[in-house]
Amino acid sequence: MTQKMIAGVDIGGTKTRIMACLGERTIADEVLVTETWRIRDMETDATTLAGIVANLCGGMAPAALAVGAHGCDTDEQCLRFQALLAARTGGAVQVVNDAELMVPAAGHVDGIGVVSGTGSIAVARTAEGKMLAAGGWGWILGDEGSAPALVREAAKAIRRALDHGEDGSDPLIGALMRELGTDDHTKLGILLNETRGAAVWGRHANAVFDAAIAGSALAVRVIREGGAGLAALVELLIERGANPALVVAGGGVISEQPMLMTAFVDAMAKVSPPSQVLLLRDPPVLGGVALARRLLAGQGVSSQIGAV
Structure with missing residues (x-):
């Protein structure tokens, strides 16, 4: 059976980590300063990120890509970035808030993810798959514990x-x-x-x-x-x-x-x-890899925010 490339991305407020895998083998693991590539224009950011991921994957777009993105704080924002990335990669794509990487990175399917870093936010999903978020308002208004x-x-x-x-x-x-x-x-x-x-x-x-x-x-x-x-x-x-x-x-x-x-x-x-x-003692990007594996297997996305 031919192995397919997958990739997970953790876009934090300070750093972005990208991990690409072929089967169970990690073929790329890169850390970038987020502000060196992300300008907060979704279309441009989608083009840039798709190019970075493809470059790390040897010039190929991954069959499944899962991204946890700091600043994607609603279903609408996640779905928009997801659609833009899918249009540029041609593969299956899932975009969630970066806090949503915590639970799969810890080896679980359902739970509440909490991030305390450059910012802070707590994110979960209802049984129907609706995104719930609290916090993430920025350091001037809140971001308690960041x-x-x-x-x-x-x-x-x-x-x-x-x-x-x-x-x-x-x-x-x-x-x-x-x-x-x-x-x-x-x-x-x-x-x-x-x-x-x-x-x-x-x-x-x-x-x-x-x-x-x-x-x-x-x-x-x-x-x-x-x-x-x-x-x-x-x-x-x-x-x-x-x-x-x-x-x-x-x-x-x-x-x-x-x-x-x-x-x-x-x-x-x-x-x-x-x-x-x-x-979480492991890198959150592993949550992106876990979501990409589920995405490749056809699990989880449609029940969360919809596959593209």
Whole structure:
């Protein structure tokens, strides 16, 4: 039996990972900076991504392609990008939100996926296949528990502490000041205001966790509230009909910072005690590969958002 090429793609806010397989053998595994190819014009992005995937597949379009895309937050957006990619590849295509890669990457079929990275979002499907999403509003409005939001909340916690007359000895204050290259705490707001973009803000998130390890009460509270914010997104999905049995969390922040995962698990124990909460330890792109395999076998897509 002739083996067919498949590919999975994880488009994150910062990085894009593409994995192509021939049968069970991985023939390509590439990581790109998302902003080097994605311009947020769906038609152009579809053309560019189809070309990148074909190049990694030795000049051939894969027979099945599954994409988890940061920013595809509704069924309509997913289906549009899906149709554009299908027109450019000629194969079977499925597009979902990048959070939807968490569950298949963990080896499961149904569950709630949570991403905590450059942004944050929780996504699930109803029994009828309708997409449910909570969060994903960007770091200015929300993205609770994401890297830039943790920095934002840390700066606000520092502001409140200093406004209340605290002496500035909490380790979070010094950690964030060092991260921003200043010894004047009154300039924190100015320096952060001059720093544009979620990815840039997010680079300072390690300072929050370092401060917590150093004994910062402010940082511990920020992290705890970040975990609770992620759990609140899951709670919203459960209230809207998502199956609460399984929750899989992943993304660059929560997978690398055990304190945030602990805060999330603790908050989930209050939000939905019966839920099994897992941390995805494998690359989310493996969820794209798993979806592509199902797509090739004719499973799953029509029951979710429709095959193209």
